[in-house]
Amino acid sequence: MAERSLTPDPCRIGTARRRSYARSPCPVSGVGGVGNVHVVVVGCGRVGSGLAATLVGQGHTVAVIDRKKSAFRRLPEDFSGQTIVGVGFDRNTLIAAGIERADALAAVTNGDNSNILIARTAREFFKIDRVVARIYDQRRAAIYERLGISTVATVGWAIERVMRRIKPDDAGIEWVDPSAKVCLVERIMPAAWAGHALAGLEVDGEIRIVALTRLGVAQLVSSATLAQEGDVVWLAVAGDRIDALDQRLGTAPGGHH
Numbered sequence: 001m002a003e004r005s006l007t008p009d010p011c012r013i014g015t016a017r018r019r020s021y022a023r024s025p026c027p028v029s030g031v032g033g034v035g036n037v038h039v040v041v042v043g044c045g046r047v048g049s050g051l052a053a054t055l056v057g058q059g060h061t062v063a064v065i066d067r068k069k070s071a072f073r074r075l076p077e078d079f080s081g082q083t084i085v086g087v088g089f090d091r092n093t094l095i096a097a098g099i100e101r102a103d104a105l106a107a108v109t110n111g112d113n114s115n116i117l118i119a120r121t122a123r124e125f126f127k128i129d130r131v132v133a134r135i136y137d138q139r140r141a142a143i144y145e146r147l148g149i150s151t152v153a154t155v156g157w158a159i160e161r162v163m164r165r166i167k168p169d170d171a172g173i174e175w176v177d178p179s180a181k182v183c184l185v186e187r188i189m190p191a192a193w194a195g196h197a198l199a200g201l202e203v204d205g206e207i208r209i210v211a212l213t214r215l216g217v218a219q220l221v222s223s224a225t226l227a228q229e230g231d232v233v234w235l236a237v238a239g240d241r242i243d244a245l246d247q248r249l250g251t252a253p254g255g256h257h
Contacts, residue, residue, distance in 0.1 A: 042088030043109035
């Protein structure tokens with residue numbers, strides 16, 4: 001694995017000249033979920049190492065940042081990604097990790113404050129759309145969800161949840177009944193649906209919305225509930241209609257706001 005060691009410049013962290021990092025609004029995983037992505041993972045603990053290994057195993061490019069060189073021992077021996085010893089919120093370190101061409105960043109160190117600072121640097125300075133932070137304090141997590149930073153908490157669910165935020169087009173199936181007739185799936189609402197009734201997604205006998213999470217808070221929906229970009233929606237779907245659901249999500253609704 002390629003490894004670099006960078007000494008952070010504390011003066012640069014808050015005073016670096018701001019560049020223009022406007023990014024084109026393309027899906028993280030390309031049209032229709034096809035194509036590889038570059039992901040920066042900050043923190044090489046249980047979650048970070050597992051996430052990095054999963055991404056590389058799927059053919060994506062990954063750069064892992066950690067303060068301690070010894071942390072990289074958690075990575076598989078055949079890990080082909082880049083490893084960088086450094087501070088994750090230092091802009092020089094992030095640039096060395098390829099942040100300027102990155103499609104997503106995951107801040108999964110063991111500290112909420114560090115993860116928040118890393119996530120905000122990626123989103124606000126480098127204009128990364130897909131940013132996920134591991135936040136233990138759920139009250140703070142709700143605040144950062146409002147700022148557009150997806151959050152995850154427990155180790156057991158973290159790797160799967162981070163993957164879904166980084167590559168929403170690859171969102172999987174939560175549950176399937178023994179007959180495979182009904183599935184429970186999770187999807188993230190795209191911008192095209194913002195302001196439209198969630199009920200417009202439903203199809204009698206095929207697709208039914210179960211609940212949604214908005215700004216970190218789960219809730220049931222009514223026929224009048226309007227979608228917001230980034231809503232996480234759970235739907236009960238007929239086993240042979242999942243592709244139809246994804247097609248509906250990918251098309252701007254024709255109904256009224």
